[in-house]
Amino acid sequence: MYQVLCCGSNGQYQLGIGNDTDQLELVAAKFEIDGTVTTQLAAEPVEVVCGGNHTLVLFSTGEIYSCGDNTFGQCGHQGGQTIEVFRKIDGKWAKAACGWEFTILVDLEGKVYSCGRGLKGELGLGKGVDGNQLREVIDFGPQAVLSVRSSLNHTVVQLADKRLFGWGNARKGQLGVQNAIGTKLESVIWQPRQLKFEGLDDLQVRFFDVGRDYTAFYSNDYKEYGKKATEKVHVNGDVVGLRTMWSSSHLLVKNEKHLSIKSFGNDSHGQLFPQSAHPVVQQFEIGSEHGLILTDQNSVMAWGWGEHGNCGERSGDEVYEDDLSAAAVTYSLNTIYNQAHPVTRLGSGCATSWITIRKL
């Protein structure tokens, strides 16, 4: 049996626990399975994907369950009603990505679908199409889609042949070279098209991720396109992963045998991984402005902005004169899970944290 544990921001039922109260401690998410609401899951949850106020859980069976804000149909269910506990989306799926108010799904045949609201081209369906139900965006074919990532308003797809496709908000260059429309550059890419990033060789891209309004790549070095100006990033060791918060980037680096995290970008609320700490990292996941690591001791720690309980309750006894000062809502590797049940996956969203465990 498995469980999906969560804490953090919950104003739109995005934790799927049947209420809309923020959670400072981990609670088990609820799933409606064959008419029964349960926290015990027979199938293995393999990924938790988070939008602005909605959440998807993908299982090893190809099933996807969703919950949270569904005003525009972003949960993959007929739009309107908030989904209070996780409910199954019809069909079998290979991949999923979520943005602010939209969802992108890829089925087992490589067909891409979208739903939700996309005023800046997020749905990839052209201008003025409503996303109240899942609609097919493009068919890449079986086994063609390697990876799909969405952030606030844009989506990037990497194909098995390493070509990059994308759509959505392009105004800051986050989708690469913008076409000219009259005297101006296009600000939105309304339908999927192959992307070209100046100075980037698609074939060499090993990792990529999408920030709030930029896209980051790691090939032999780190490159980013969009709002943040590219900084020269020097890395010692082998980069084995890349994830972005909304306004900072995080590389998973292998040094001899150990994994560590090297961060750069916005550090207004401790978003950059604390360099004084040296936990043995096994996995990491990155949310909007906080991150999670799984250590070799099977404990999960959170760092960054934790105002909604997404970094757990503070274990120390620090007292802050102003409860809402940046220091009071900033966390530096706070332990949120250290029980015996093995942690299988991490997930992290807009001030939400997710841990999947295998029940002993």
Next chain:
Amino acid sequence: METIYDEIEIEDFTFDPITQLFQYPCPCGDRFAIALDDLKDGEDIAVCPSCSLMVRVIFEPEDLEEFEEELK
């Protein structure tokens, strides 16, 4: 001292002519908001009703003209 989370260009905000509010997504799931009148008064800090984060709105006074047009 107030910590500003980020700086956001006015073009990235959505303007609602009915409430006369400019809004932009906050990493907590809610939205930063600032009123057109506040911007006209020279205010530039948008706040989120659900958390303590704040953003500075990047704009020039003349940027506001097109939004005032929308109200007419």
